[in-house]
Amino acid sequence: MPVNDQSLTPNVLKTDVMRHLTFTLGKDAPHASLYDWRMALSYAIRDRIMEPWFASTRRTWEEDRKRVYYLSMEFLIGRILEDATINLGLHEMAERTMAELGQDFKAIVGDEPDAALGNGGLGRLAACFMESMATLGCPAYGYGIRYEHGLFRQRFEGGQQVETPEDWLSQRNPWEFDRPEATYIVGFKGHVETRDGREVWVPAETVKASAHDTPVVGWQGRWANTLRLWGAEPTTLFDLERFNRGDYTAAAEPETLARTLSRVLYPDDTTYQGKELRLKQEFFLTSAALQDILRRFKSGHGDLRALSRHVAIQMNDTHPAIAGPELIRLLVDEHGLSFDEALPVAQECLGYTNHTLLPEALERWATFTFGNVLPRHMQIVERIDGWHRRTFPARPHYVGIVKHHEVRMGELAFIMSHKVNGVSALHTDLVKANLFPELDRLHPEKIVNQTNGVTPRRWLKMANAPLARLIGETIGEGWEDDLDRLKGLEPHVKDQGFLGAFDAAKRQNKVTLSNWLGAECGVKVSPDALFDVQVKRIHEYKRQLLNILETVARWQAIRANPDAGWVPRVKIFGGKSAPGYAVAKEIIHLINDVAAVINADPLVGDLLKVIYPANYNVSMAERLVPAADLSEQISTAGKEASGTGNMKFMMNGAPTIGTLDGANVEILQEVGRENFFLFGLTAEEVMKRREDPDHARKAIEASQIMQNVLQAIAEGQFSPGQADRYHGLVHRVWHHDYFLVASDFDAYLAAQAEVDAAYKDRARWLTMAALNTARSGFFSSDRTIRGYMKEIWGVESALQD
Numbered sequence: 056m057p058v059n060d061q062s063l064t065p066n067v068l069k070t071d072v073m074r075h076l077t078f079t080l081g082k083d084a085p086h087a088s089l090y091d092w093r094m095a096l097s098y099a100i101r102d103r104i105m106e107p108w109f110a111s112t113r114r115t116w117e118e119d120r121k122r123v124y125y126l127s128m129e130f131l132i133g134r135i136l137e138d139a140t141i142n143l144g145l146h147e148m149a150e151r152t153m154a155e156l157g158q159d160f161k162a163i164v165g166d167e168p169d170a171a172l173g174n175g176g177l178g179r180l181a182a183c184f185m186e187s188m189a190t191l192g193c194p195a196y197g198y199g200i201r202y203e204h205g206l207f208r209q210r211f212e213g214g215q216q217v218e219t220p221e222d223w224l225s226q227r228n229p230w231e232f233d234r235p236e237a238t239y240i241v242g243f244k245g246h247v248e249t250r251d252g253r254e255v256w257v258p259a260e261t262v263k264a265s266a267h268d269t270p271v272v273g274w275q276g277r278w279a280n281t282l283r284l285w286g287a288e289p290t291t292l293f294d295l296e297r298f299n300r301g302d303y304t305a306a307a308e309p310e311t312l313a314r315t316l317s318r319v320l321y322p323d324d325t326t327y328q329g330k331e332l333r334l335k336q337e338f339f340l341t342s343a344a345l346q347d348i349l350r351r352f353k354s355g356h357g358d359l360r361a362l363s364r365h366v367a368i369q370m371n372d373t374h375p376a377i378a379g380p381e382l383i384r385l386l387v388d389e390h391g392l393s394f395d396e397a398l399p400v401a402q403e404c405l406g407y408t409n410h411t412l413l414p415e416a417l418e419r420w421a422t423f424t425f426g427n428v429l430p431r432h433m434q435i436v437e438r439i440d441g442w443h444r445r446t447f448p449a450r451p452h453y454v455g456i457v458k459h460h461e462v463r464m465g466e467l468a469f470i471m472s473h474k475v476n477g478v479s480a481l482h483t484d485l486v487k488a489n490l491f492p493e494l495d496r497l498h499p500e501k502i503v504n505q506t507n508g509v510t511p512r513r514w515l516k517m518a519n520a521p522l523a524r525l526i527g528e529t530i531g532e533g534w535e536d537d538l539d540r541l542k543g544l545e546p547h548v549k550d551q552g553f554l555g556a557f558d559a560a561k562r563q564n565k566v567t568l569s570n571w572l573g574a575e576c577g578v579k580v581s582p583d584a585l586f587d588v589q590v591k592r593i594h595e596y597k598r599q600l601l602n603i604l605e606t607v608a609r610w611q612a613i614r615a616n617p618d619a620g621w622v623p624r625v626k627i628f629g630g631k632s633a634p635g636y637a638v639a640k641e642i643i644h645l646i647n648d649v650a651a652v653i654n655a656d657p658l659v660g661d662l663l664k665v666i667y668p669a670n671y672n673v674s675m676a677e678r679l680v681p682a683a684d685l686s687e688q689i690s691t692a693g694k695e696a697s698g699t700g701n702m703k704f705m706m707n708g709a710p711t712i713g714t715l716d717g718a719n720v721e722i723l724q725e726v727g728r729e730n731f732f733l734f735g736l737t738a739e740e741v742m743k744r745r746e747d748p749d750h751a752r753k754a755i756e757a758s759q760i761m762q763n764v765l766q767a768i769a770e771g772q773f774s775p776g777q778a779d780r781y782h783g784l785v786h787r788v789w790h791h792d793y794f795l796v797a798s799d800f801d802a803y804l805a806a807q808a809e810v811d812a813a814y815k816d817r818a819r820w821l822t823m824a825a826l827n828t829a830r831s832g833f834f835s836s837d838r839t840i841r842g843y844m845k846e847i848w849g850v851e852s853a854l855q856d
């Protein structure tokens with residue numbers, strides 16, 4: 056079954072590429088464009104996935120295995136071609152084959168658009184999980200929405216973010232298979248009737264959900280699962296009568312309305328807006344997925360009461376939390392179970408992953424909206440809530456799913472799941488203590504932890520070829536799907552030869568990146584400088600502001616004393632703001648304004664550069680992470696659920712400067728205090744500090760450096776054409792500093808000074824960097840998925856022979 060077998064000689068791959076170029080693309084080689092070559096190679100590689108894909112499906116059926124269904128409104132996949140060649144063991148062969156055909160493999164894989172069907176960490180986690188489930192032979196489907204337009208593209212105009220639509224589907228997508236036979240009707244609105252003592256929902260609107268399948272192949276092609284994305288189509292294609300009357304626009308109305316459902320991704324990940332379209336999208340995904348799951352179950356089994364023996368459904372945040380009531384509705388209204396039979400069946404199938412404690416991100420729907428869009432589900436939600444209240448009489452009166460004319464999706468997901476998980480040890484503790492304390496007391500075994508991870512195939516093997524090669528030479532192959540083996544690097548960290556090679560690999564990545572930055576941003580940076588990287592969504596809690604304020608302080612200090620033996624630094628920022636998030640957009644503007652002034656300052660020269668390449672996405676992360684010297688993970692403690700960017704950097708040998716937040720806590724534990732630049736208030740101290748309404752003013756008044764920084768910004772040193780541009784921002788730091796930038800500022804400065812000192816000591820720095828890689832094994836998403844399989848899903852690997 057392995058696909059990287061002897062039969063696929065370079066000659067065969069070459070023949071396959073040429074065959075696809077000729078017969079699939081209809082192109083003669085001399086006239087083929089980069090796009091044509093990419094398509095031809097993609098189809099040739101895709102062909103190699105079919106055998107493991109079919110074999111995996113066949114085996115799951117034959118062995119009647121339990122399947123995992125991962126429901127997520129976001130999958131931040133990135134590019135597929137190079138990742139697929141790596142997992143199939145065809146990378147070198149593909150490179151060689153394309154060279155023989157006179158083509159540049161790197162250019163070809165770089166031509167693929169990023170599949171950006173997600174905002175950030177949550178969507179990227181879903182993509183890493185899909186890859187790990189395939190690697191581990193965990194029979195699974197991912198279910199999502201096939202957004203026509205993924206996350207917007209970001210440009211800067213005058214330093215400010217401008218959004219333009221993204222159109223990844225404007226070119227042919229070679230990875231997906233349309234499944235017109237797999238369609239389901241999804242209803243909205245209407246009313247509920249009682250017929251023969253049963254409730255019947257009569258929707259007023261219906262759309263068709265149509266499946267598009269992408270195979271996801273695991274490491275070494277031993278297993279492949281399916282990512283099934285739903286596209287929305289009209290149930291009645293076209294109003295022919297109106298068309299014949301000449302009313303062309305109205306004739307296309309049903310089509311337009313339906314397609315709106317899968318038109319765009321909501322470009323916000325940390326605040327929640329009660330938009331009806333969003334609720335409809337969530338129900339669209341969930342209902343189509345559950346209908347598909349029940350159809351598959353019914354084709355092999357009879358008794359739906361045994362559903363949870365064969366089906367595990369994971370809800371990625373509350374976005375698909377309508378799965379609880381919808382599964383009950385399908386079981387009761389469509390398949391004849393009683394409510395009392397259906398409820399435990401649904402609970403045993405469902406699991407819920409919480410991703411945030413931020414109150415503004417917790418989904419709550421006005422009962423008016425919810426009942427209008429989903430009238431039958433409103434009844435079922437009330438019934439679930441009533442059942443829970445009666446079954447747990449100790450439940451306090453203020454706890455419940457429906458409260459103050461709102462449906463609370465967190466409580467709904469909690470009550471409808473047999474397990475609820477947080478995504479890092481600290482986050483899980485806070486979910487118990489602060490988010491669901493009463494429900495945790497009523498259901499003491501329900502909340503469990505599954506610390507996030509990332510796939511080392513994409514984030515180390517593929518993104519960092521120089522380091523991957525060194526690892527292979529040092530400890531042999533096999534670390535790719537057994538990342539704890541990186542521990543084997545530890546004894547070599549004392550070896551000067553190894554450290555030199557580690558240094559050379561990092562340096563090679565930095566040279567590659569500085570060339571790219573020069574071309575992309577027009578700023579030349581020296582690869583000898585310390586590359587200090589903060590890339591992630593722009594949000595107040597992630598505190599890019601803290602970083603840019605420190606940058607200004609550093610600039611001022613260098614100007615005051617240029618010969619103080621400064622370590623040259625390149626500050627690299629990357630990330631998008633939600634389009635409606637004014638404060639985050641102002642921070643972007645400030646970063647770009649500061650960059651313009653500092654980069655043009657001849658007094659500072661190479662000692663400090665600030666770079667902010669636009670449109671951060673998965674592909675950009677793959678460039679930046681391997682070249683980073685320092686990983687910025689500086690969120691206000693208690694606010695970042697886990698982070699996964701922090702893990703990617705650690706794996707690639709970049710020590711962290713960070714707070715005790717999310718999975719930073721576990722990174723610190725694994726890597727050791729001496730290899731981590733720790734600073735800042737703890738989650739507990741943060742809560743205490745906020746009790747003092749004057750915390751910011753006191754912190755600023757105690758810090759001359761902070762005063763100087765804020766004054767420079769307030770005076771307009773970075774906005775010469777508009778001196779008052781940042782008055783609002785500076786005012787907020789003084790008076791509304793909810794995320795405690797001021798309180799952590801001096802500690803952050805001190806930690807940055809430690810970074811400089813450590814970097815000057817080459818041996819010490821390289822040891823730290825190498826130990827970060829060596830001790831990152833825990834953060835493989837394979838470890839995470841094993842945890843879910845064992846503790847939540849009750850699913851076994853099909854590959855354990």
Ligand SMILES: *Cc1c(COP(=O)(O)O)cnc(C)c1O
Binds near residue numbers: 179591701
């Ligand atoms: C990993 C990743 C994230 C998550 O980063 P955090 O630092 O954990 O917020 C977001 N966006 C992209 C493109 C990523 O690759």
